[in-house]
Amino acid sequence: MRTMNGFLxxxxxxxxxxxLVLAACQSDAGSNAADSVSLAGVxxxxxxxxxxxxxxxxxxxxxxxRTGNTTSIKEAAESLGVELIFSDGxxxxxNQIRAIRTFIAQQVDVIGVSPVVETGWDSVFQEAKDAGIPxxxxxxxxxxxxxxxxxxxxxxxxxxxxxxxxxxVDLLGGEGxxxxxxxxxxxAPAIDRYAGFREVLQDYPGMKIIASExxxxxxxxxxxxxxxxxxxxxxxxxxxxxxxxxxxxxxxRAIEAYGLKPGEDIKIVSIDAIRDxxxxxxxxxxxxxxxxxxxxxxxFFELALKVVNxxxxxxxxxxxxxxxxxxxxxxxxxxxxx
Ligand code: AHR
Numbered sequence: 001m002r003t004m005n006g007f008l009x010x011x012x013x014x015x016x017x018x019x020l021v022l023a024a025c026q027s028d029a030g031s032n033a034a035d036s037v038s039l040a041g042v043x044x045x046x047x048x049x050x051x052x053x054x055x056x057x058x059x060x061x062x063x064x065x066r067t068g069n070t071t072s073i074k075e076a077a078e079s080l081g082v083e084l085i086f087s088d089g090x091x092x093x094x095n096q097i098r099a100i101r102t103f104i105a106q107q108v109d110v111i112g113v114s115p116v117v118e119t120g121w122d123s124v125f126q127e128a129k130d131a132g133i134p135x136x137x138x139x140x141x142x143x144x145x146x147x148x149x150x151x152x153x154x155x156x157x158x159x160x161x162x163x164x165x166x167x168x169v170d171l172l173g174g175e176g177x178x179x180x181x182x183x184x185x186x187x188a189p190a191i192d193r194y195a196g197f198r199e200v201l202q203d204y205p206g207m208k209i210i211a212s213e214x215x216x217x218x219x220x221x222x223x224x225x226x227x228x229x230x231x232x233x234x235x236x237x238x239x240x241x242x243x244x245x246x247x248x249x250x251x252x253r254a255i256e257a258y259g260l261k262p263g264e265d266i267k268i269v270s271i272d273a274i275r276d277x278x279x280x281x282x283x284x285x286x287x288x289x290x291x292x293x294x295x296x297x298x299x300f301f302e303l304a305l306k307v308v309n310x311x312x313x314x315x316x317x318x319x320x321x322x323x324x325x326x327x328x329x330x331x332x333x334x335x336x337x338x
Contacts (some may be wrong), residue, residue: 046309047109050081054304055103057113059140060091062184062217063246064274068338069114069139069294076297082304091184093117097124104131110150110304114139117186125149134307138300140188146315150307153300153317157189160290161196163323164241164269167288168197168207171267175206176238179229181215181222181251183243189292190214193243193271210236215247222250230258242270245277245289252285263287263326273324275336281329291321294338 054077058070070086077084085108087099093116103111104127111133115121118141125148128135137152168178180197183190194212201207211229215222222242229237240255242248248270255262262268263285270277273291280286299317306313324332 047305049301049305052110052301052305052308053083053085053106053108054301055085055087055099055106055108055111056138057087057089057096057099057103057111059089059096059114059116061088062091063244063272064276064338065244065246065272065292065294068274069296071338072295072297073112073138073300074297076301080298080301082301089116091116093120097121100124100128100135104128104133107131108133109308111135112138112300112304113142115142115188116140116184118143118188118191119186122148136300136303136307138296139294142188151303151313151315151317153296153303153319155189155292155319155321157192157292158196158199160189160271160292160321161193161198162200163196163290164193164271164288165197165200167290167323168239168241168267168269169200169204171269171287172207172239174204177208177210177233177236178239178241179226179233179237180209180212181225181240181242181247182212183214183217183247185214185216187217189271190243197241209241215242215250217244217246219246219250219253222247223254224250226251226254227257230254230260234258235260237266239267239269242268244292245270245272245274245280245286248286248289249276249280252280261285273322273336274338275333278324278329278333278336281324281326282333284326287326289324291324293319293321 056073061067089096100111111128121142121144125135125144129148134150137149139154141152213225215225240251248268252262255266260266267287269288271290271292273289277286277289303313
């Protein structure tokens with residue numbers, strides 16, 4: 001059963017179409033090649049944004065990045081007139097799987113999902129495929145066969161890890177003891193940022209990762225884990241590599257509570273480029289942030305429309321991302337949207 005809203009939208013759209021066709025019939029017969037071209041454009045069987053019904057399974061609200069991402073999806077749906085059925089998975093894969101099954105039962109046109117972890121999606125994606133509903137991966141990849149999803153829209157997390165490592169090598173002059181705050185265990189960004197960072201560090205034997213623990217992408221856990229690292233290694237720590245800015249902000253608090261200066265005594269490089277990271281750079285407490293763009297709403301719905309209308313789309317649409325340093329932070333902060 002389709003959602004009632006979607007059903008009403010379709011009736012409304014068909015009614016508008018009927019009026020347009022009747023109006024065209026009444027118009028001057030000699031007038032118009034132009035009218036018939038535009039009517040053909042409306043009545044060519046393609047779906048418009050106003051008719052599109054999208055089920056979207058979000059991970060949760062673990063970080064500022066995620067909040068920005070959710071806002072972008074909701075605002076884009078609203079402004080395009082898309083009917084969005086949004087579900088917050090609260091960090092649990094089983095909640096996301098349940099949401100996807102509900103979307104299938106509701107016969108949505110397309111499903112968007114940001115998978116909390118990489119594995120365990122094969123069956124539910126197969127169910128969507130069997131129901132003829134395309135799945136689009138947004139922000140995070142899933143480890144499934146390529147025929148089970150239409151496209152992946154999101155970042156190159158391995159490259160983000162490589163970039164963080166290059167910045168860290170520069171900051172430490174190629175030598176030092178690092179601790180790492182890892183993202184959610186089993187998630188694509190945690191796996192890839194871990195790998196990309198180590199790929200670059202292979203060439204710098206003086207750069208040693210002395211501890212690596214998950215902080216689950218949250219400020220509270222980042223602070224807690226950094227506190228543990230400081231109790232264990234204290235002044236031996238030269239730098240923190242954090243898989244996201246929220247955990248880095250937690251680490252900043254822990255370093256201050258320990259009596260050291262974040263950004264000076266202990267260098268910090270993290271990923272996302274949220275507004276609070278810019279403020280931390282302005283305050284001299286963070287040394288760099290690697291951008292990971294959450295503003296994917298408009299691109300997602302454009303992609304969804306193409307997919308349901310049978311247009312071919314790339315298997316991966318990568319986001320464009322930059323690296324930001326303290327010297328530019330004050331100028332850039334006012335224009336940051338997340
Ligand atoms: O998948 C993107 C990651 O998820 C962001 O880097 C992190 O902040 C978020 O929670």
